[in-house]
Amino acid sequence: MKFGPDHYSQEERCSQGHSSASTIATIEAALSADPDIDNSAIEIRMVGPVVLLEGYISNAADREKAISLAAMIVGEENVQDRMLSRFPTQ
Numbered sequence: 001m002k003f004g005p006d007h008y009s010q011e012e013r014c015s016q017g018h019s020s021a022s023t024i025a026t027i028e029a030a031l032s033a034d035p036d037i038d039n040s041a042i043e044i045r046m047v048g049p050v051v052l053l054e055g056y057i058s059n060a061a062d063r064e065k066a067i068s069l070a071a072m073i074v075g076e077e078n079v080q081d082r083m084l085s086r087f088p089t090q
Contacts (some may be wrong), residue, residue: 020046023074027051030069037065042083044070050078056086 024044041056046073051070057063063083070079 009074023077026073027070031066042066049078052082054082058086
């Protein structure tokens with residue numbers, strides 16, 4: 001899955017009309033399109049060019065997939081993980 005050209009930074013995308021709302025919507029759509037991710041408790045916010053992934057995840061794989069999808073959209077340097085683990089206890 002590929003979103004946008006790789007040679008643009010997030011700042012350049014925003015200056016080209018790619019607003020925070022559309023960035024959030026794009027990330028939400030990418031998370032929703034992946035059937036392997038439980039994104040029901042993941043919230044996405046932006047502070048400037050940085051995407052904050054917040055909320056809860058139910059397994060470690062969801063964390064990596066959510067970060068990876070967001071990084072494909074805004075670049076790895078613009079993703080901050082603030083998700084908390086909600087792993088089931090045995």
